Amino acid sequence: MIDPITLKKELEKLKDAGHDLLAKKNLVIAKKAHLILPTHQLLDAASEKKMGEGKIGSTLKGIGPTYMDKTGRNGLRIGDTILPDFKERYQKLVDKHTSMLQSLYGEVPDFSEREKAFFEAIELIHNFPLVDSEHLVNTYLKEGKKVLAEGAQGAMLDIDFGSYPFVTSSNTTAAGACTGLGVAPSKIGDVIGIFKAYCTRVGGGPFPTELENETGEELRRIGHEFGATTGRPRRTGWIDLPALKYAIMLSGVTQLVMTKADVLSGFEKIYACTHYNYNGEVIDYMPYDICSVKPEPIYKEIDGWNEDLTGITELSEIPAKLKSYIDFLEAELGVPVKFLSVGPDRKQTLQLH
Numbered sequence: 001m002i003d004p005i006t007l008k009k010e011l012e013k014l015k016d017a018g019h020d021l022l023a024k025k026n027l028v029i030a031k032k033a034h035l036i037l038p039t040h041q042l043l044d045a046a047s048e049k050k051m052g053e054g055k056i057g058s059t060l061k062g063i064g065p066t067y068m069d070k071t072g073r074n075g076l077r078i079g080d081t082i083l084p085d086f087k088e089r090y091q092k093l094v095d096k097h098t099s100m101l102q103s104l105y106g107e108v109p110d111f112s113e114r115e116k117a118f119f120e121a122i123e124l125i126h127n128f129p130l131v132d133s134e135h136l137v138n139t140y141l142k143e144g145k146k147v148l149a150e151g152a153q154g155a156m157l158d159i160d161f162g163s164y165p166f167v168t169s170s171n172t173t174a175a176g177a178c179t180g181l182g183v184a185p186s187k188i189g190d191v192i193g194i195f196k197a198y199c200t201r202v203g204g205g206p207f208p209t210e211l212e213n214e215t216g217e218e219l220r221r222i223g224h225e226f227g228a229t230t231g232r233p234r235r236t237g238w239i240d241l242p243a244l245k246y247a248i249m250l251s252g253v254t255q256l257v258m259t260k261a262d263v264l265s266g267f268e269k270i271y272a273c274t275h276y277n278y279n280g281e282v283i284d285y286m287p288y289d290i291c292s293v294k295p296e297p298i299y300k301e302i303d304g305w306n307e308d309l310t311g312i313t314e315l316s317e318i319p320a321k322l323k324s325y326i327d328f329l330e331a332e333l334g335v336p337v338k339f340l341s342v343g344p345d346r347k348q349t350l351q352l353h
Helices: 004-016 038-054 063-071 078-082 086-105 112-125 133-142 175-181 214-223 241-251 320-333
Strands: 192-196 199-201 235-237 255-259 269-278 281-283 296-303 337-341 349-351
Touching (some): 078 086, 078 112, 192 241, 214 235, 241 269, 255 320, 269 320, 296 320, 320 337
Parallel strands (some): 255 337
Antiparallel strands (some): 269 296, 337 349
Protein backbone atom coordinates (compact mmCIF):
# COMPACT_ATOMS: atom_id res chain seq x y z
CA MET A 1 0.00 0.00 0.00
CA ILE A 2 1.24 3.48 -0.80
CA ASP A 3 -0.44 6.75 0.08
CA PRO A 4 1.24 9.16 -2.37
CA ILE A 5 0.47 12.18 -0.16
CA THR A 6 2.15 10.61 2.87
CA LEU A 7 5.10 9.46 0.76
CA LYS A 8 5.57 12.98 -0.59
CA LYS A 9 5.58 14.42 2.94
CA GLU A 10 8.14 11.83 4.07
CA LEU A 11 10.37 12.59 1.09
CA GLU A 12 10.19 16.31 1.85
CA LYS A 13 11.08 15.73 5.51
CA LEU A 14 14.06 13.63 4.49
CA LYS A 15 15.19 16.30 2.03
CA ASP A 16 14.93 18.98 4.74
CA ALA A 17 17.11 16.77 6.92
CA GLY A 18 19.77 16.58 4.22
CA HIS A 19 18.73 13.35 2.51
CA ASP A 20 17.47 14.09 -0.99
CA LEU A 21 16.48 10.62 -2.22
CA LEU A 22 15.75 11.91 -5.71
CA ALA A 23 19.26 13.32 -6.05
CA LYS A 24 20.84 10.23 -4.50
CA LYS A 25 18.81 7.95 -6.77
CA ASN A 26 18.53 5.33 -4.05
CA LEU A 27 14.76 4.87 -3.90
CA VAL A 28 12.70 2.79 -6.31
CA ILE A 29 8.96 2.17 -6.12
CA ALA A 30 7.17 -1.10 -6.85
CA LYS A 31 4.71 -0.96 -9.72
CA LYS A 32 2.51 -3.56 -8.04
CA ALA A 33 2.01 -1.52 -4.85
CA HIS A 34 -1.64 -0.54 -4.46
CA LEU A 35 -2.64 3.11 -4.23
CA ILE A 36 -4.49 4.54 -1.25
CA LEU A 37 -6.96 7.09 -2.60
CA PRO A 38 -8.43 10.02 -0.64
CA THR A 39 -11.82 8.29 -0.82
CA HIS A 40 -10.37 5.16 0.77
CA GLN A 41 -9.66 7.27 3.83
CA LEU A 42 -13.20 8.66 3.82
CA LEU A 43 -14.56 5.11 3.79
CA ASP A 44 -12.22 4.12 6.62
CA ALA A 45 -13.31 7.03 8.82
CA ALA A 46 -17.01 6.53 8.06
CA SER A 47 -16.83 2.83 8.89
CA GLU A 48 -15.09 3.42 12.23
CA LYS A 49 -17.58 6.15 13.14
CA LYS A 50 -20.55 3.89 12.43
CA MET A 51 -19.09 1.03 14.48
CA GLY A 52 -18.97 3.23 17.58
CA GLU A 53 -17.66 1.39 20.64
CA GLY A 54 -17.11 -1.76 18.59
CA LYS A 55 -14.63 -0.05 16.27
CA ILE A 56 -11.45 -1.86 15.27
CA GLY A 57 -9.12 1.01 16.19
CA SER A 58 -8.08 1.79 12.63
CA THR A 59 -5.34 4.34 11.98
CA LEU A 60 -7.82 5.90 9.49
CA LYS A 61 -5.17 5.82 6.77
CA GLY A 62 -7.50 4.05 4.35
CA ILE A 63 -5.58 0.78 4.40
CA GLY A 64 -8.56 -1.51 5.07
CA PRO A 65 -10.72 -0.14 2.22
CA THR A 66 -7.69 -0.27 -0.10
CA TYR A 67 -7.25 -3.96 0.65
CA MET A 68 -10.95 -4.49 0.04
CA ASP A 69 -10.52 -3.07 -3.45
CA LYS A 70 -7.36 -5.14 -3.92
CA THR A 71 -9.05 -8.44 -3.05
CA GLY A 72 -12.18 -7.34 -4.93
CA ARG A 73 -9.97 -6.78 -8.00
CA ASN A 74 -10.95 -3.13 -8.28
CA GLY A 75 -7.73 -1.61 -6.99
CA LEU A 76 -5.35 0.81 -8.66
CA ARG A 77 -1.61 0.26 -8.53
CA ILE A 78 1.44 2.44 -8.93
CA GLY A 79 2.03 1.01 -12.39
CA ASP A 80 -1.44 2.19 -13.46
CA THR A 81 -0.44 5.82 -12.95
CA ILE A 82 1.67 5.80 -16.13
CA LEU A 83 -1.15 4.42 -18.29
CA PRO A 84 -2.89 6.90 -20.63
CA ASP A 85 -6.32 6.20 -19.12
CA PHE A 86 -5.25 6.43 -15.47
CA LYS A 87 -7.51 9.37 -14.65
CA GLU A 88 -10.50 7.53 -16.10
CA ARG A 89 -9.67 4.47 -14.00
CA TYR A 90 -9.24 6.71 -10.97
CA GLN A 91 -12.59 8.41 -11.52
CA LYS A 92 -14.38 5.08 -11.95
CA LEU A 93 -13.11 3.89 -8.57
CA VAL A 94 -13.85 7.23 -6.91
CA ASP A 95 -17.42 7.11 -8.26
CA LYS A 96 -17.82 3.69 -6.68
CA HIS A 97 -16.54 5.01 -3.35
CA THR A 98 -18.75 8.12 -3.32
CA SER A 99 -21.78 5.98 -4.15
CA MET A 100 -20.94 3.72 -1.19
CA LEU A 101 -20.45 6.67 1.13
CA GLN A 102 -23.79 8.19 0.14
CA SER A 103 -25.79 4.98 0.40
CA LEU A 104 -24.18 3.55 3.54
CA TYR A 105 -23.35 6.66 5.53
CA GLY A 106 -25.58 9.35 4.04
CA GLU A 107 -22.86 11.84 3.15
CA VAL A 108 -19.79 12.41 1.03
CA PRO A 109 -17.36 14.80 2.75
CA ASP A 110 -15.49 17.23 0.53
CA PHE A 111 -12.14 15.79 -0.52
CA SER A 112 -11.20 18.20 -3.31
CA GLU A 113 -8.11 19.56 -1.52
CA ARG A 114 -6.81 16.09 -0.75
CA GLU A 115 -7.52 14.98 -4.31
CA LYS A 116 -5.42 17.87 -5.60
CA ALA A 117 -2.61 16.88 -3.25
CA PHE A 118 -2.96 13.27 -4.40
CA PHE A 119 -2.30 14.10 -8.05
CA GLU A 120 0.58 16.42 -7.13
CA ALA A 121 2.14 13.57 -5.21
CA ILE A 122 1.67 11.22 -8.16
CA GLU A 123 3.69 13.65 -10.30
CA LEU A 124 6.51 13.53 -7.75
CA ILE A 125 6.44 9.72 -7.70
CA HIS A 126 6.97 9.71 -11.47
CA ASN A 127 10.44 11.19 -10.88
CA PHE A 128 11.51 7.92 -9.24
CA PRO A 129 12.12 4.61 -11.04
CA LEU A 130 8.97 2.46 -11.04
CA VAL A 131 10.14 -1.14 -11.01
CA ASP A 132 9.02 -4.76 -11.03
CA SER A 133 10.27 -5.21 -7.49
CA GLU A 134 9.96 -9.00 -7.46
CA HIS A 135 12.52 -9.23 -10.28
CA LEU A 136 14.78 -6.66 -8.65
CA VAL A 137 14.84 -8.39 -5.25
CA ASN A 138 15.34 -11.85 -6.71
CA THR A 139 18.18 -10.54 -8.88
CA TYR A 140 19.86 -9.18 -5.77
CA LEU A 141 19.52 -12.59 -4.11
CA LYS A 142 21.00 -14.38 -7.13
CA GLU A 143 23.95 -11.98 -6.97
CA GLY A 144 24.54 -12.99 -3.37
CA LYS A 145 23.47 -9.63 -1.97
CA LYS A 146 21.72 -9.30 1.38
CA VAL A 147 18.14 -8.08 1.44
CA LEU A 148 16.61 -6.82 4.67
CA ALA A 149 12.81 -6.73 4.80
CA GLU A 150 11.17 -4.86 7.64
CA GLY A 151 7.56 -5.75 8.35
CA ALA A 152 5.02 -3.37 9.83
CA GLN A 153 2.94 -4.08 12.94
CA GLY A 154 2.91 -6.96 15.40
CA ALA A 155 2.17 -10.62 14.81
CA MET A 156 -1.15 -10.46 16.66
CA LEU A 157 -2.42 -8.03 14.01
CA ASP A 158 -2.00 -10.61 11.22
CA ILE A 159 -5.17 -10.86 9.11
CA ASP A 160 -5.18 -14.68 9.24
CA PHE A 161 -3.60 -15.59 12.56
CA GLY A 162 -4.04 -12.48 14.70
CA SER A 163 -6.76 -11.57 17.21
CA TYR A 164 -9.43 -11.34 14.51
CA PRO A 165 -11.35 -9.10 13.86
CA PHE A 166 -9.07 -6.66 15.70
CA VAL A 167 -6.34 -7.01 13.10
CA THR A 168 -4.84 -5.18 10.15
CA SER A 169 -5.57 -6.10 6.53
CA SER A 170 -2.35 -7.92 5.65
CA ASN A 171 -0.01 -10.67 6.80
CA THR A 172 2.32 -9.29 9.46
CA THR A 173 4.18 -12.54 10.10
CA ALA A 174 7.48 -13.36 8.35
CA ALA A 175 5.51 -15.07 5.58
CA GLY A 176 4.32 -11.60 4.57
CA ALA A 177 7.84 -10.92 3.27
CA CYS A 178 7.33 -13.70 0.70
CA THR A 179 3.91 -12.53 -0.49
CA GLY A 180 4.83 -8.86 -0.22
CA LEU A 181 8.15 -9.05 -2.06
CA GLY A 182 7.62 -11.99 -4.39
CA VAL A 183 10.40 -14.14 -2.94
CA ALA A 184 10.16 -17.87 -2.27
CA PRO A 185 9.96 -19.18 1.32
CA SER A 186 13.24 -21.02 0.74
CA LYS A 187 14.97 -17.66 0.38
CA ILE A 188 14.17 -16.55 3.92
CA GLY A 189 17.22 -16.68 6.18
CA ASP A 190 17.25 -15.32 9.71
CA VAL A 191 13.94 -14.16 11.18
CA ILE A 192 14.56 -11.51 13.81
CA GLY A 193 11.75 -11.17 16.34
CA ILE A 194 11.59 -7.80 18.09
CA PHE A 195 9.64 -7.57 21.33
CA LYS A 196 9.31 -5.19 24.23
CA ALA A 197 10.18 -6.17 27.80
CA TYR A 198 6.47 -5.64 28.50
CA CYS A 199 3.38 -5.56 26.26
CA THR A 200 1.51 -2.80 24.43
CA ARG A 201 -1.44 -2.53 22.08
CA VAL A 202 -3.02 0.36 20.17
CA GLY A 203 -6.75 0.47 19.56
CA GLY A 204 -9.37 -2.14 20.37
CA GLY A 205 -9.06 -5.88 20.75
CA PRO A 206 -8.13 -8.46 23.38
CA PHE A 207 -5.22 -7.81 25.74
CA PRO A 208 -5.15 -10.44 28.53
CA THR A 209 -2.28 -8.86 30.49
CA GLU A 210 -3.46 -5.25 30.22
CA LEU A 211 -2.84 -3.10 33.30
CA GLU A 212 -5.67 -0.62 33.68
CA ASN A 213 -4.16 0.91 36.81
CA GLU A 214 -1.32 3.13 38.02
CA THR A 215 1.30 0.57 36.98
CA GLY A 216 -0.03 0.56 33.43
CA GLU A 217 -0.02 4.35 33.39
CA GLU A 218 3.55 4.37 34.70
CA LEU A 219 4.68 2.03 31.90
CA ARG A 220 2.97 4.30 29.38
CA ARG A 221 4.58 7.43 30.79
CA ILE A 222 8.13 6.08 31.12
CA GLY A 223 7.99 4.22 27.79
CA HIS A 224 6.40 7.14 25.90
CA GLU A 225 3.77 4.70 24.69
CA PHE A 226 1.75 6.68 22.18
CA GLY A 227 0.88 5.52 18.67
CA ALA A 228 3.48 6.46 16.06
CA THR A 229 0.79 7.09 13.45
CA THR A 230 -2.18 8.30 15.49
CA GLY A 231 -0.62 9.63 18.69
CA ARG A 232 -3.18 7.66 20.68
CA PRO A 233 -2.12 6.37 24.13
CA ARG A 234 -1.06 2.74 23.87
CA ARG A 235 -2.56 0.19 26.23
CA THR A 236 0.15 -1.39 28.40
CA GLY A 237 0.61 -4.59 30.36
CA TRP A 238 3.02 -7.29 31.51
CA ILE A 239 4.73 -9.54 28.99
CA ASP A 240 2.49 -12.28 27.56
CA LEU A 241 4.51 -15.44 26.89
CA PRO A 242 1.72 -17.51 25.26
CA ALA A 243 1.27 -14.69 22.73
CA LEU A 244 5.04 -14.32 22.26
CA LYS A 245 5.51 -18.07 21.77
CA TYR A 246 2.71 -17.98 19.21
CA ALA A 247 4.40 -15.18 17.29
CA ILE A 248 7.72 -17.03 17.37
CA MET A 249 6.06 -20.19 16.03
CA LEU A 250 4.20 -18.43 13.21
CA SER A 251 7.26 -16.62 11.90
CA GLY A 252 9.95 -19.21 12.64
CA VAL A 253 11.90 -16.68 14.70
CA THR A 254 15.59 -17.57 14.97
CA GLN A 255 16.78 -14.73 17.20
CA LEU A 256 15.17 -12.15 19.45
CA VAL A 257 15.77 -8.50 20.21
CA MET A 258 14.37 -7.23 23.52
CA THR A 259 13.66 -3.51 23.58
CA LYS A 260 12.74 -1.05 26.31
CA ALA A 261 14.32 -2.97 29.17
CA ASP A 262 15.15 0.46 30.63
CA VAL A 263 11.43 1.20 31.07
CA LEU A 264 11.16 -1.55 33.70
CA SER A 265 13.92 -0.07 35.88
CA GLY A 266 12.58 0.89 39.30
CA PHE A 267 9.79 -1.68 39.53
CA GLU A 268 10.35 -3.77 42.65
CA LYS A 269 8.51 -6.70 41.08
CA ILE A 270 7.68 -7.42 37.45
CA TYR A 271 5.44 -10.15 36.13
CA ALA A 272 5.34 -12.53 33.17
CA CYS A 273 2.18 -14.28 32.04
CA THR A 274 3.18 -17.92 31.54
CA HIS A 275 -0.28 -19.50 31.12
CA TYR A 276 -3.94 -18.63 30.69
CA ASN A 277 -6.93 -19.85 32.64
CA TYR A 278 -9.27 -20.32 29.69
CA ASN A 279 -12.75 -21.79 30.09
CA GLY A 280 -11.63 -23.43 33.32
CA GLU A 281 -8.56 -25.00 31.73
CA VAL A 282 -4.93 -23.95 32.23
CA ILE A 283 -3.24 -23.57 28.82
CA ASP A 284 0.05 -22.12 27.58
CA TYR A 285 -0.97 -21.36 24.00
CA MET A 286 -3.06 -18.82 22.10
CA PRO A 287 -6.68 -20.09 21.89
CA TYR A 288 -8.97 -19.60 18.90
CA ASP A 289 -11.27 -17.05 20.50
CA ILE A 290 -9.75 -14.56 22.92
CA CYS A 291 -12.27 -11.88 22.01
CA SER A 292 -15.50 -13.40 23.31
CA VAL A 293 -13.93 -15.46 26.10
CA LYS A 294 -11.27 -13.43 27.88
CA PRO A 295 -8.36 -15.57 29.12
CA GLU A 296 -7.28 -14.93 32.70
CA PRO A 297 -3.48 -14.54 32.83
CA ILE A 298 -1.47 -16.66 35.25
CA TYR A 299 1.65 -14.78 36.30
CA LYS A 300 5.14 -15.58 37.50
CA GLU A 301 6.55 -12.96 39.86
CA ILE A 302 10.08 -11.81 39.02
CA ASP A 303 12.44 -9.56 40.98
CA GLY A 304 12.87 -6.17 39.32
CA TRP A 305 15.97 -4.00 39.17
CA ASN A 306 16.57 -0.40 40.19
CA GLU A 307 19.65 0.43 38.13
CA ASP A 308 19.45 3.01 35.34
CA LEU A 309 20.23 1.06 32.16
CA THR A 310 20.42 3.93 29.70
CA GLY A 311 24.17 4.49 30.12
CA ILE A 312 25.21 0.84 29.88
CA THR A 313 27.78 0.08 27.17
CA GLU A 314 29.29 -3.21 28.37
CA LEU A 315 27.71 -6.60 29.10
CA SER A 316 29.37 -6.63 32.53
CA GLU A 317 27.26 -3.62 33.51
CA ILE A 318 23.93 -5.41 33.01
CA PRO A 319 22.26 -5.88 36.43
CA ALA A 320 22.10 -9.48 37.66
CA LYS A 321 18.31 -9.34 38.00
CA LEU A 322 17.92 -8.24 34.39
CA LYS A 323 20.21 -11.09 33.33
CA SER A 324 17.96 -13.46 35.27
CA TYR A 325 14.89 -12.06 33.49
CA ILE A 326 16.55 -12.61 30.10
CA ASP A 327 17.64 -16.14 31.07
CA PHE A 328 14.07 -16.90 32.13
CA LEU A 329 12.67 -15.64 28.82
CA GLU A 330 15.19 -17.63 26.76
CA ALA A 331 14.31 -20.82 28.68
CA GLU A 332 10.58 -20.24 28.22
CA LEU A 333 10.74 -19.23 24.56
CA GLY A 334 13.48 -21.56 23.31
CA VAL A 335 15.05 -18.77 21.23
CA PRO A 336 18.14 -16.71 22.16
CA VAL A 337 17.80 -13.03 23.00
CA LYS A 338 20.74 -11.81 20.94
CA PHE A 339 20.30 -8.08 21.38
CA LEU A 340 19.15 -5.88 24.24
CA SER A 341 18.00 -2.29 23.83
CA VAL A 342 18.40 -0.02 26.85
CA GLY A 343 17.30 3.30 25.34
CA PRO A 344 15.93 5.01 22.23
CA ASP A 345 19.29 5.81 20.61
CA ARG A 346 20.74 3.30 18.15
CA LYS A 347 23.93 3.31 20.23
CA GLN A 348 21.98 2.00 23.22
CA THR A 349 21.85 -1.56 21.88
CA LEU A 350 23.97 -4.35 23.32
CA GLN A 351 24.84 -7.61 21.56
CA LEU A 352 24.40 -10.39 24.10
CA HIS A 353 25.45 -13.44 22.05
